[in-house]
Amino acid sequence: MTTSKISRPSNMIDLLSESAGLPDDAHTENMWLEVIHKVDEVYSDLIRYESDLEIKNAELEEAQQFISSVIASVSDILVVCDEKGRILQVNPAFQRITGLGEDNLLGASLADFLIEEDRASALQKIAEGVAGTVTECELRFLAADRASDLMAINCSARFDHTGRRVGAVLTGRPIGELKRAYEALHRAHLELQQAQRKLVEQEKMASLGRLVAGVAHELNNPISFIYGNIHTLDKYRGALTEFLAKSNARGREDELRRRYKIDAILADLPSLIEGMMDGAVRISDIVRNLRRLSFSRPAETQRVDLERIARTAANWATRSKKTRAEICFDCDAGVVVEAHEGQIHQVLVNLIDNAFDATKDVATPRIRVAIRKTRARAEIVVEDNGRGLSDVVLDKVFEPFFTTKVVGEGTGLGLWISYSIVKEHGGSIVAANRPDGGAIFTVQLPMNGAPPQLRADEGG
CATH class of the missing domain: 3.30.565.10 (Histidine kinase-like ATPase, C-terminal domain)
Incomplete structure (x- = not known):
């Protein structure tokens, strides 16, 4: 962008006098001097405005170069379309995808560079983007000799200086890279879950191991007196069997009861049975608690x-x-x-x-x-x-x-x-x-x- 230099006439008095055709007297000269003074002020303002314009022009060119360099460096594709889907601007990443230069792309319909089955959905997404809805889709573009990789596309509205929606902006990247990253992340997550489950099981076993000694002691007590009571009951069974076998001998009932201690056996049986029942209940409680801890x-x-x-x-x-x-x-x-x-x-x-x-x-x-x-x-x-x-x-x-x-x-x-x-x-x-x-x-x-x-x- 360039600006023309403003030049000032060398003899403003003569020029103004000739153009006005007025007499050259003192009063007229003073009037023209005042006019010249105003012209000088206007000229100074023009010079200042020209300098400011040159500075702003340089800043604008620098900003344009910066934006252009950023757009050119972005690896994701960038396509700017109007409300009808015609291409207004593209970045080099999109040019590399299609294999075409900017001259062949600008003004053309974006749908012309998509595979046929994606064209209708792309135009619909652009319309939704123009309407103000940020949309996402997956598209394939036509490369030089084949369809491109599947692209994850984001479409949003483009606004003019008045804030009116005048088109859409599409950005995207190949989804294959993202897919591979997600698959790797998923595998790592599954491996982590598997390792966590193993650690959980190991901790359960460690917890059970710390409790085994106490549990064994708790089980040993009721089992010991149940075992002892069973031996006693077995002796009592033998004595009762012999007593019943000989009980038909008349006149010897009292002698046989004393010999086999039948009264003592009958008196001891309730406590033996009660003790075994108590031991069985205690064992049942311990086993039930173990089942609670087993996480079955x-x-x-x-x-x-x-x-x-x-x-x-x-x-x-x-x-x-x-x-x-x-x-x-x-x-x-x-x-x-x-x-x-x-x-x-x-x-x-x-x-x-x-x-x-x-x-x-x-x-x-x-x-x-x-x-x-x-x-x-x-x-x-x-x-x-x-x-x-x-x-x-x-x-x-x-x-x-x-x-x-x-x-x-x-x-x-x-x-x-x-x-x-x-x-x-x-x-x-x-x-x-x-x-x-x-x-x-x-x-x-x-x-x-x-x-x-x-x-x-x-x-x-």
Whole structure:
């Protein structure tokens, strides 16, 4: 863009005098001097305007060059169309796709450069874009000797300086690259899920392993006295058999009753049977608790009494520990949630088990389990009087494989799995320090309605 220079006449007085044809006297001369002064002012303004125009012109050319360089550098295709789909501007990426130069593209219909089955949908998307709707579609363009790769196209309206919609702008890139990236991401996600399931199963086995000793002891007691009572009953059976076989001897009934201790046997039988029944019930309870921890039906939810499950979890955690701590329960009655019982059981076992570990070096270890109902949520609090958690531990406590225990005592997965279980139930779990020392873990679970569908292949 160029501007013409403005020149000033060399002798304005003579020029004006000649053109006006007026007498050259003092009064006329003063008048013309005033006119000349005004002309000088106008001329100065014109010079200033010309300078400003040149500056703005340079800035405009620089902006145009910048925009052109940006458009030329964009790897995505860019096509500007009018409301009828005629091409107004393209970038080099689109020229490379079609194999045509800008001269062959400008003014032509965009539909001419699409494969036949995509033309109608492309014109419809352009019309929708002109109408103000941002649309997305997938198109194939005609290359020099074949159709291009499938392109993911975004179409939006183009506005003029008055804000009126006058066309559409299409941008896009080959979808093959995105598809490959999504496939790679999907494979990585599946591998991560598989690894997570394996870690979950390993943590379950580790938890069961820590509890096996206590469970074996609990089972050994009832089994031992059931076994002993059965031996006693077998002796009693023999004595009763002999007594009944000889009981037809007249006059010897009292002697035979004393010899085979029939009265003592009859007196002892109720306690023997009661003891075996009690042992069988205890074994049944232990087996039922083991089934709860087995996660055999991970997708099934039911109404869970949190106080009952918390006390059961405390018993499990206590059995696996050599040290003992005072466990205090402070629970509201009747706090029930819709959840997977086995998974909530594992969360509480993990929290109480960690509380035991945190208080093993404390002179008078204490653990408090509180259950509260707050509006539509149930709150479970597990706190201890141990050393508490450092800032570093608080930041990483729910990360997988993070543990403060020595090698062989912990996998670093317990709290991570607990966090995942609580999140899948639509709840939250938070770790903090008590003001008077020790750690406090707060779990909140929704009470009304079923939790989000738990994945059948991820039991914890």
